[in-house]
Amino acid sequence: MKRLSRVLLAVASLACAAPASAQFKDGEPSGSKLGNIRVQRWRAGLTVEAVGGPCKGMVGYVPLPAEWPEQDVETTEEDVPADVKIAYEVVEGVKLMIVKIPQLPANEKVRVTVTVKVRRHALLPPEETDGYVLPDLKKLGRPFHPYLMPSPKIESRDPRIRALAKEIGADKENAWDRVEAIYDWVRAKVKYKTGDLKGAVAALKDGTGDCEELTSLFIAICRAAGIPARTVWVPGHCYPEFYLEDKEGKGHWFPCQAAGTRAFGGIPENRPILQKGDCFHPPWNRRIQQRYMAEYLSGTPSPGGGQPKVTFIRDQLGM
Numbered sequence: 506m507k508r509l510s511r512v513l514l515a516v517a518s519l520a521c522a523a524p525a526s527a528q529f530k531d532g533e534p535s536g537s538k539l540g541n542i543r544v545q546r547w548r549a550g551l552t553v554e555a556v557g558g559p560c561k562g563m564v565g566y567v568p569l570p571a572e573w574p575e576q577d578v579e580t581t582e583e584d585v586p587a588d589v590k591i592a593y594e595v596v597e598g599v600k601l602m603i604v605k606i607p608q609l610p611a612n613e614k615v616r617v618t619v620t621v622k623v624r625r626h627a628l629l630p631p632e633e634t635d636g637y638v639l640p641d642l643k644k645l646g647r648p649f650h651p652y653l654m655p656s657p658k659i660e661s662r663d664p665r666i667r668a669l670a671k672e673i674g675a676d677k678e679n680a681w682d683r684v685e686a687i688y689d690w691v692r693a694k695v696k697y698k699t700g701d702l703k704g705a706v707a708a709l710k711d712g713t714g715d716c717e718e719l720t721s722l723f724i725a726i727c728r729a730a731g732i733p734a735r736t737v738w739v740p741g742h743c744y745p746e747f748y749l750e751d752k753e754g755k756g757h758w759f760p761c762q763a764a765g766t767r768a769f770g771g772i773p774e775n776r777p778i779l780q781k782g783d784c785f786h787p788p789w790n791r792r793i794q795q796r797y798m799a800e801y802l803s804g805t806p807s808p809g810g811g812q813p814k815v816t817f818i819r820d821q822l823g824m
Contacts, residue, residue, distance in 0.1 A: 536757035539575060540627035543775035546581070546822040549602070550618030551815055553802065555609040558811030563804040565604035566789060567817065569593075569619065570777050575626040582620040589617055596788050599780065599798040611811055618818055623777040628760055630770030634681040637749040640756060642731055652733040652748065656784035657796045658704030659721045659736075661728035665709060670729035680749050681770075684732060688761055688769055691723045697764050716764035720745045723763050724783070736783040738797055739776035740821075746781070 551565045570578050585591050590605040604617050642653065655661045674686030698713035705725040708718035720736055723745050727734035733748035737760065746758045762768035785795045789803050802815040 536631060536751070536755075537575075537759055537771050538629040538631070540629045540771070540773070541775070542624055542626050544622065544624050545777060546620060546622050547777060548618050548620045548818060548820045548822055550584070550616065550818045551604060551800070551802065552614060552616045552818065553606060553609060554614040554814045555611050555811045556814045558611045558807055558809035559609065560606075560807050560811040560813045561608040561805055563604075563606040563609065563802060563813055564789075565602075565606070565617070565803075565815070566787070566798075566801045567602040567604065567619075568780065568798050568800065569600045569602055570621055570623050570779060571595075571598075571600040573778055573781070575628055576778050577624040579622045579624075580619060581622050582618075584616070584618045584620075586615055586617070589615060591617065591619075594788075596798070597785055598782065599785065601788070601798070609811075609813070611809065616818075620822065625775050625777050627773045627775055628771045630759070634770070635679055636752040637679065637681045637757075638752075639680045639683075639732060640748060640750050645733070649733050649748070651782060651784050652735045653728050653731070654784070655725075655728075657794050658702060658717070659725045659728070659783055660704060660706045661725040663706050663725070666705065666725045667729045669709075670726050673726065674730075680732075683730075684727065684747050684749070685769055687726050687730070688723060688763075691719060691726070691763065692767070695719050695722060716743050719763035721783075723761075735781055736796070737778060738780040739774060739778060742776070744772060744774070 547570060549567055549569055551567060553563060572578055592603045594601050594603055602619055606615060609615060660666060673690050674683035677683040677686055694712060695708050695718065696713050697715060699715045702717055705721040708714035708722050720743050724734040724736065727747055735746055736743050737746055744760060744762050746760050748756055748758050750756050759770045760772040762772055780797050783796050785798045787795060787798055787801065789801050800817045802813060804813050
């Protein structure tokens with residue numbers, strides 16, 4: 506998990522967000538229920554230094570924790586120098602702080618931060634699971650497309666993945682039991698082992714992987730079976746969510762712990778949600794795909810030969 510920890514301390518927030526309605530609402534007759542809450546403060550931002558000469562036209566992109574049905578976020582402080590402009594924009598569901606630094610004299614440094622208070626609930630599984638059904642894929646809108654398609658390292662169209670999707674849980678009478686069969690199969694077949702990111706197909710071949718591989722394989726098989734699924738990123742860890750509908754046709758996202766103590770349909774997790782999703786096209790280059798929206802700094806080459814040196818900030822603070 507050291508690899509994931511390093512990466513996630515440099516990124517944050519959400520992803521290609523599906524509708525949040527009917528997700529984990531307190532008092533809903535179906536769906537996960539809100540559990541215990543943890544309140545934390547986080548500071549995010551960047552420091553830029555002009556090295557070797559003046560710099561100009563710099564734009565920084567800093568993802569921030571966003572609202573989810575199980576998470577509330579409140580901005581409590583903005584520390585922004587007078588000659589710097591910030592704006593907030595939601596890109597593919599990710600809340601980005603966009604920092605514009607018009608110019609920076611040689612060897613000078615500028616620091617921009619925002620502090621947020623995050624209230625994150627754990628989730629409890631529903632008491633009754635017999636009534637859930639697979640969604641009608643023809644009726645799902647565009648926001649769900651990323652959760653049914655391949656993503657980086659989630660090769661849901663691979664022939665081996667598609668064969669498993671037809672086989673695992675085929676004897677189950679209801680949707681919940683079918684997804685749980687996929688969950689148990691992945692946990693039984695892939696032994697937890699830390700290492701470099703290799704994705705779902707490689708984990709299937711090797712029989713080993715860490716939380717990213719276990720999560721990716723579960724999601725890949727679900728998507729191949731027509732079950733929307735996505736990655737949830739928290740500091741130092743990730744886990745999957747899957748989507749089913751209840752008897753009234755309302756959709757619900759349910760979490761599960763792919764790596765670690767068994768938890769299906771609910772999860773005892775209080776770390777802030779950084780992002781949800783696993784296929785992003787960042788605003789600075791829409792042609793590329795990322796497993797999560799990364800932090801980034803762009804700029805215009807300076808005639809003076811200066812180069813901006815950027816350090817991204819992501820600190821957990823006291824209560």
